Amino acid sequence: MERETSPQRWPMDEEDIPADVRTARPGRALLSSSMVGSANRGRVLQTLFDLGPTSRAELARLAGVNRTTISGIVQPLLDQQVLVEGKPIRPSEAGGKPARPLWFSPEARPICGMMLMPDAVQTCLVTLAGTISAEESVRFPAENPTLAEVTRAIEQATKKTLSAAHREPLGIGVAVGGMVDTDRRAVIAVNLAPVMNGFELGDMLTRRFGLPALLDHHPRALLVGDRWFGKGRGMQNFAAVYTGEVLGGALYLGGHLYRGQSGAGGELGHTFVQVDGDLCACGRRGCWETIATVGWLRRQARAIGIDAPDAINSARLVALAGAGVPGAASLLDLYARNVAVGIANLQQTVAPNFYILHGDVVGGGEIMAEAIAGHVRALVPSRSGGEIRFAIGETEDRAALLGAAGLVLSELLQFPL
Amino acid sequence: MERETSPQRWPMDEEDIPADVRTARPGRALLSSSMVGSANRGRVLQTLFDLGPTSRAELARLAGVNRTTISGIVQPLLDQQVLVEGKPIRPSEAGGKPARPLWFSPEARPICGMMLMPDAVQTCLVTLAGTISAEESVRFPAENPTLAEVTRAIEQATKKTLSAAHREPLGIGVAVGGMVDTDRRAVIAVNLAPVMNGFELGDMLTRRFGLPALLDHHPRALLVGDRWFGKGRGMQNFAAVYTGEVLGGALYLGGHLYRGQSGAGGELGHTFVQVDGDLCACGRRGCWETIATVGWLRRQARAIGIDAPDAINSARLVALAGAGVPGAASLLDLYARNVAVGIANLQQTVAPNFYILHGDVVGGGEIMAEAIAGHVRALVPSRSGGEIRFAIGETEDRAALLGAAGLVLSELLQFPL
DNA sequence: AAATGTTTGTGCGAGCCTCATACTAACAAG
DNA sequence: CTTGTTAGTATGAGGCTCGCACAAACATTT
Numbered sequence: 001m002e003r004e005t006s007p008q009r010w011p012m013d014e015e016d017i018p019a020d021v022r023t024a025r026p027g028r029a030l031l032s033s034s035m036v037g038s039a040n041r042g043r044v045l046q047t048l049f050d051l052g053p054t055s056r057a058e059l060a061r062l063a064g065v066n067r068t069t070i071s072g073i074v075q076p077l078l079d080q081q082v083l084v085e086g087k088p089i090r091p092s093e094a095g096g097k098p099a100r101p102l103w104f105s106p107e108a109r110p111i112c113g114m115m116l117m118p119d120a121v122q123t124c125l126v127t128l129a130g131t132i133s134a135e136e137s138v139r140f141p142a143e144n145p146t147l148a149e150v151t152r153a154i155e156q157a158t159k160k161t162l163s164a165a166h167r168e169p170l171g172i173g174v175a176v177g178g179m180v181d182t183d184r185r186a187v188i189a190v191n192l193a194p195v196m197n198g199f200e201l202g203d204m205l206t207r208r209f210g211l212p213a214l215l216d217h218h219p220r221a222l223l224v225g226d227r228w229f230g231k232g233r234g235m236q237n238f239a240a241v242y243t244g245e246v247l248g249g250a251l252y253l254g255g256h257l258y259r260g261q262s263g264a265g266g267e268l269g270h271t272f273v274q275v276d277g278d279l280c281a282c283g284r285r286g287c288w289e290t291i292a293t294v295g296w297l298r299r300q301a302r303a304i305g306i307d308a309p310d311a312i313n314s315a316r317l318v319a320l321a322g323a324g325v326p327g328a329a330s331l332l333d334l335y336a337r338n339v340a341v342g343i344a345n346l347q348q349t350v351a352p353n354f355y356i357l358h359g360d361v362v363g364g365g366e367i368m369a370e371a372i373a374g375h376v377r378a379l380v381p382s383r384s385g386g387e388i389r390f391a392i393g394e395t396e397d398r399a400a401l402l403g404a405a406g407l408v409l410s411e412l413l414q415f416p417l
Numbered sequence: 418m419e420r421e422t423s424p425q426r427w428p429m430d431e432e433d434i435p436a437d438v439r440t441a442r443p444g445r446a447l448l449s450s451s452m453v454g455s456a457n458r459g460r461v462l463q464t465l466f467d468l469g470p471t472s473r474a475e476l477a478r479l480a481g482v483n484r485t486t487i488s489g490i491v492q493p494l495l496d497q498q499v500l501v502e503g504k505p506i507r508p509s510e511a512g513g514k515p516a517r518p519l520w521f522s523p524e525a526r527p528i529c530g531m532m533l534m535p536d537a538v539q540t541c542l543v544t545l546a547g548t549i550s551a552e553e554s555v556r557f558p559a560e561n562p563t564l565a566e567v568t569r570a571i572e573q574a575t576k577k578t579l580s581a582a583h584r585e586p587l588g589i590g591v592a593v594g595g596m597v598d599t600d601r602r603a604v605i606a607v608n609l610a611p612v613m614n615g616f617e618l619g620d621m622l623t624r625r626f627g628l629p630a631l632l633d634h635h636p637r638a639l640l641v642g643d644r645w646f647g648k649g650r651g652m653q654n655f656a657a658v659y660t661g662e663v664l665g666g667a668l669y670l671g672g673h674l675y676r677g678q679s680g681a682g683g684e685l686g687h688t689f690v691q692v693d694g695d696l697c698a699c700g701r702r703g704c705w706e707t708i709a710t711v712g713w714l715r716r717q718a719r720a721i722g723i724d725a726p727d728a729i730n731s732a733r734l735v736a737l738a739g740a741g742v743p744g745a746a747s748l749l750d751l752y753a754r755n756v757a758v759g760i761a762n763l764q765q766t767v768a769p770n771f772y773i774l775h776g777d778v779v780g781g782g783e784i785m786a787e788a789i790a791g792h793v794r795a796l797v798p799s800r801s802g803g804e805i806r807f808a809i810g811e812t813e814d815r816a817a818l819l820g821a822a823g824l825v826l827s828e829l830l831q832f833p834l
Numbered sequence: 835a836a837a838t839g840t841t842t843g844t845g846c847g848a849g850c851c852t853c854a855t856a857c858t859a860a861c862a863a864g
Numbered sequence: 865c866t867t868g869t870t871a872g873t874a875t876g877a878g879g880c881t882c883g884c885a886c887a888a889a890c891a892t893t894t
Contacts, residue, residue: 030457030480032852033450033879040447040880057842063447066882071843088842088889095891096841179800188800237678251767258670260768261654264803271762272796275691275708275755282798291692338692345688349766350668351677379689381699383596383605386681449881450850457851474871483853488872505860505871512862513870 037073042413044073048102049413050234053086055099074102081107082128104128110165112172112211113404114158115218115397116201118193121154122397123161125169126405130229132398134164140193147195154201155208162209171212172205173407175221175400182263185215191246214407218400219248219266219358220257222393224410225403226356227252231391238354239346240393241268243339243361247289253350257410269293273341288342294360296338300331315363322367332364333371340375347380347388358393365392454490459830461490465519466830467651470503472516491519498524499545521545527582529589529628530821531575532635532814533618535610538571539814540578542586543822547646549815551581557610564612571618572625579626588629589622590824592638592817599680602632608663631824635817636665636683636775637674639810641827642820643773644669648808655771656763657810658685660756660778664706670767674827686710690758705759711777713755717748732780739784749781750788757792764797764805775810782809 047062048054056074060067077083084105088098108128115122120139124132136157141149162169178190185202205213216224223240226232232240232252241249247269251258259265269289270282277286290296294313301309304327306320317335320328343355355376361368373390380388393399464479465471473491477484494500501522505515527542530549537556541549553574558566579586595607602619622630633641640657643649649657649669658666664686668675676682686706687699694703707713711730718726721744723737734752737745760772772793778785790807797805810816 030460030482030486030852031448031453032482033453033850033881034852036448036450036453036851036880043447055842065447065449067843068845068883069447069881072880091841091890093891094840095889096839097843097889099842253670253675254673256671258767261770261803264768264770264800265766267765267768267798270798271765272690272758273692275694275758277692284796284798341689341692345762346766348684348688349682349763350675351681351684353678353681379701381684381687381701383681386678447881450852450879451881453851453880472871484872485854485874486852489852508861508870510862511869512860513868514860514872516871 040069041073041077044070045077046413048083048104049228053101053103055089055101057099059102078102081105083108107167109167109170111405111408112158112161112165112169113401114154114172114174115221115400115404116154116174116176116187116190116196118177118190121150121157122401123157124401124405125161125165126229126402128409130402132401134161135401136160145193145195147199150193150196150199151204154204158205158209169211170412171214171408172209173221173404173409174201174205174213174215175218175404175407176201176215177218180215180217180263182214182216182259184262185213187215212408212411214411216259216263216407217248217266218242218403220250220259220263221403221407222358222399223250223252223356223403224257224406225399225401226393227257228406228409228413229402230394230399231356232354235354237352238356239343239350239352240356240358241339241343241346242359243292243294243357244359245293245295247293247342249346251346251350251352253352256414268342268346271342271345273345288345291338292335292342297331297335300334304331306331313363314361314368315365318364318367332368336368336371337375340372340379343372343376344379347376351386353386354389354391356391356393358399359396362392362396457486458490458494461487462494463830465500465521466645470518470520472506472518474516476519495519498522500525524584526584526587528822528825529575529578529582529586530818531571531589531591532638532817532821533571533591533593533604533607533613535594535607538567538574539818540574541818541822542578542582543646543819545826547819549818551578552818553577562610562612564616567610567613567616568621571621575622575626586628587829588631588825589626590638590821590826591618591622591630591632592635592821592824593618593632594635597632597634597680599631599633599676601679602630604632629825629828631828633676633680633824634665634683635659635820637667637676637680638820638824639775639816640667640669640773640820641674641823642816642818643810644674645823645826645830646819647811647816648773649771652771654769655773656760656767656769657773657775658756658760658763659776660709660711660774661776662710662712664710664759666763668763668767668769670769673831685759685763688759688762690762708755709752709759714748714752717751721748723748730780731778731785732782735781735784749785753785753788754792757789757796760789760793761796764793768803770803771806771808773808773810775816776813779809779812 044059047059056070057067060070083102086101086103088100091098110125110127113124113126122137124135126132138153138157140153176187179188181188186200187196190196202213202215219240219242222242226240232238236255238252239249248266249268250266270287272286273288274286278290279285280287280290297312298309301312317328317332321332357369369390369392377388461476464476473487474484477487500519503518503520505517508515525545527544530541530543532539539554541552543549555570555574557570593604596605598605603617604613607613619630619632636657636659639659643657649655653672655669656666666685667683687704689703690705691703695707696702697704697707714729715726718729734745734749738749774786786807786809794805
């Protein structure tokens with residue numbers, strides 16, 4: 001039963017986005033009816049992401065609106081093959097017409113996710129349901145590649161991935177292993193690859209492939225990946241914390257990805273936890289990064305005489321501790337506490353109450369996570385109604401690619417009001 | 418020329434608020450046309466706060482909307498005597514009809530601000546233009562007053578202040594010198610006054626005086642005071658930092674006051690800057706509070722033999738340093754750095770880029786502020802487009818009372834979408 | 835097999851809001 | 865006195881959600 005649909009389109013039609021976003025300077029601009037439409041469309045889709053396949057009636061109940069409103073929002077999306085109706089599901093014992101759950105169509109336009117590392121680029125397609133396909137990976141040629149070589153590698157991977165898409169992707173999201181200017185959509189600095197400093201990758205991709213492109217730094221990408229496709233699904237407040245050779249994080253506060261001006265903030269690795277402490281790679285002393293990265297772990301492992309200290313990480317440390325290797329258990333505990341210190345500070349500052357751990361500690365599994373959680377709870381004064389929860393993120397490259405795609409999704413769903 | 422106005426009321430009609438706020442669970446609930454009205458009304462008023470007296474045409478230009486829209490929003494507010502038209506202002510050389518600036522009417526309903534300290538309560542009326550009147554202050558009787566005595570003191574001060582109001586106040590905002598549960602509108606804990614722990618002050622005030630009442634902890638009140646009546650006017654991102662006997666802070670991020678669950682967050686004093694450092698009053702070690710409060714300053718002053726070390730504070734320290742007292746200048750510098758450490762961490766974490774200093778350091782004036790600013794800039798890696806600015810807040814009790822009133826205003830203007 | 839109750843999803847008109855257009859009012863400059 | 869410019873207002877159109885009524889599709893009971 002085709003219903004006459006109004007000419008509205010959902011915000012994922014790329015020509016809509018820039019105009020809407022621009023006119024909707026938050027705090028200044030006023031709202032209009034058409035913006036209400038876009039915003040509600042975004043919210044319905046967001047609820048769908050959060051809950052999985054859901055009927056119109058259920059969506060209406062949850063949103064506290066009339067069923068006709070949901071129908072009106074959803075019908076154009078069905079026409080555009082963004083959504084599909086699933087098989088009718090049995091009504092409850094009370095009877096009634098079977099509900100038709102709505103979910104994202106496999107025919108919906110995918111998102112191109114990209115991970116840019118100092119020595120390689122990885123691309124893929126991500127469906128709105130969160131499945132990854134058409135993965136490509138191209139390493140940069142030499143030791144110190146030129147920007148032209150880097151550009152060529154990126155173009156090559158992107159072109160191949162995009163050619164696998166059945167419909168035009170909604171956009172390209174890029175997770176960058178370094179500092180990013182999200183406004184200019186440019187790389188500010190990538191350690192070990194200074195050639196990329198100032199690289200306006202966003203503009204390059206838009207010019208070359210005619211798609212909207214968004215850049216953000218790696219931890220923020222992990223967070224949005226968690227938010228749409230992972231453990232952060234449906235959450236309104238949480239933080240993602242990445243540990244490894246470096247340390248970073250991102251915040252989702254009040255239902256919005258938090259970005260400071262041009263994407264500042266989240267430089268958790270370089271917050272002070274030990275004034276005048278050890279020298280950090282950044283030149284300052286006592287950064288959290290000096291005590292909660294695998295670099296610290298290696299140094300400690302060597303100091304207490306653990307085998308192959310250069311190959312230590314959370315996974316091995318947990319195994320060694322489990323095997324009763326002398327010193328391993330206490331090192332594990334100390335490492336967990338060091339990680340916990342920074343998380344405790346974050347909790348005291350913005351109190352997200354939920355933390356998704358990424359990077360090295362993921363290898364340590366539940367044991368590592370529980371160790372960290374225990375220390376955080378001990379380090380934060382208890383407060384009524386403020387339970388602190390922890391979760392372990394996806395495996396590393398999957399998390400980054402989903403996250404990169406999530407950047408585009410965040411932009412599309414978080415219609416700024 | 419009276420225009421027929423629709424029966425809409427601005428959000429400050431108290432019976433509107435609870436319903437609107439409740440239905441507008443962010444991230445879940447959808448928007449409706451009537452909510453657009455409320456939201457836009459709030460935004461226009463917010464813009465008016467930010468810019469001072471402004472004509473309809475100017476408001477329309479800034480908001481990027483039609484002039485008729487502003488007229489439609491503003492007319493009922495004029496009818497209700499929330500706003501008044503000022504004297505026509507001369508047009509520019511180009512000519513044209515003179516603009517009639519709009520501003521808050523002195524006849525508009527005031528806000529009752531309250532500051533609750535361990536040993537006293539202070540109340541006042543605040544107009545929307547930010548002037549304070551009808552100040553009352555009642556100290557609690559004995560050393561360890563009973564809750565009944567505290568309640569009586571609060572009622573007495575409030576009653577007297579409220580009786581001075583020409584129109585029914587919009588609500589009562591309370592700044593509490595302790596931990597607060599903003600959801601339950603209750604005091605969680607006030608140092609030195611354990612009798613207040615668990616005190617459901619918000620309900621008490623609403624029951625007793627029939628007005629909406631909001632509680633928040635002191636630093637957050639300072640922040641909203643700055644936002645609406647002080648140096649934070651018009652800002653979209655900034656932080657308020659209070660130093661003194663204790664240390665606290667609050668964040669305004671993306672045009673919204675940030676609160677964690679039930680008002681958590683902002684416990685900056687108990688973030689770690691020195692793992693395993695000095696013992697803090699909270700029982701942990703190395704809290705920021707151990708190195709950036711006047712307690713630390715007193716200990717250091719005594720250690721280097723400054724006169725009357727127990728009476729030291731930023732004001733005296735600046736004076737001493739100016740007078741060339743040995744050790745004073747370096748102590749000033751060290752104190753400034755200690756304060757700067759925590760601010761640097763905040764900057765690295767959420768990057769508000771603008772800090773308003775409150776409490777003890779205000780006494781140190783520009784010299785103190787510049788010393789802190791210098792250290793922060795040295796401690797934070799520079800980043801393009803990320804200048805860090807500082808300002809000094811209002812004098813202490815004025816800031817707190819304006820802030821308490823600001824809590825009510827924030828709730829009314831920040832219509833949650 | 836028929837009747838009853840329940841739930842889903844869809845027209846339809848009403849109400850609220852903003853927008854574009856056209857109009858009047860009030861000023862400056864020539 | 866005319867022309868140009870800006871402020872504020874009246875009016876009708878278009879978007880959106882809402883409440884109500886209705887058809888469709890099921891379970892349960894009689």
